[in-house]
Amino acid sequence: MTLTSKLVVSLDSTLTSALDLAQGSVPLRLREVLALADGTGAGRADKIFSDRRTLAASGTESLDLAGGLTDAFGNVITFARIKALLIVAATGNTNNVVVGGAASNGFATPFGDATDKLVLRPGGLCLLTTGPADATAYAVTAATGDLLQVANSGSGTGVTYDIVLIGASA
Incomplete structure (x- = not known):
């Protein structure tokens, strides 16, 4: 299997203000692209996980990034x-989705x-x-730093969230 990924973030914003005899505006255009080829080094990824998940009221789950998830083909x-x-x-x-804060074995590098x-x-x-030149990325350490905790902030109702993780096996 091979994986290629292209993540595009685009922001278009315009600030306007009425002036005495005219209207002024300042446009902001920002576009960033992260392209990842298949593999495990800088600018490369070979694993992807995506899912729509629901947590019960006050529920919490720990996603095991080192062997606890499966890809779209069941691997x-x-x-x-x-x-x-x-x-x-x-x-x-109704409630918030809270990410991070695993009490033990937490995937702490970004948090x-x-x-x-x-x-x-x-x-x-x-x-x-x-960044595309970053070969280190956010390290996952099996058994000691591999749990991404996701929680529902409150009681009464469940929460639904979509998650996508793109990474490398080495």
Whole structure:
């Protein structure tokens, strides 16, 4: 199997203001592309996981990045490095989706430590990538640093989120 990935982030924004005799505007156009060829070095990835998941009210799950996930063909995935992480909280959620904060064996490299968490409000998203020249990326350490914790921030209702992980096996 081979994997090629192209992640495109595009931002178009215009700030306008009415002036005395005219209207001023400042456009902002930003476009970034991360292209990853098949493989395990810099600018390369050979593993991908994607899923739409639902957590019960006050629920928590730990995604095992080193052997606990399967790809679209049912093959077990063992990430050694994460090159891109995308999480999108469903707009229909009432509660927030909380990412990070695993008490033990946490995938801490993008979060710092077990107390660091990212809160995604309903409809929010988070995209975390490494640069194309970065061969190290976010390291996954089997059995000691491989659990990505995702939680529902409250009771009463479940939350749904989409997740995509792109990385390398070495």
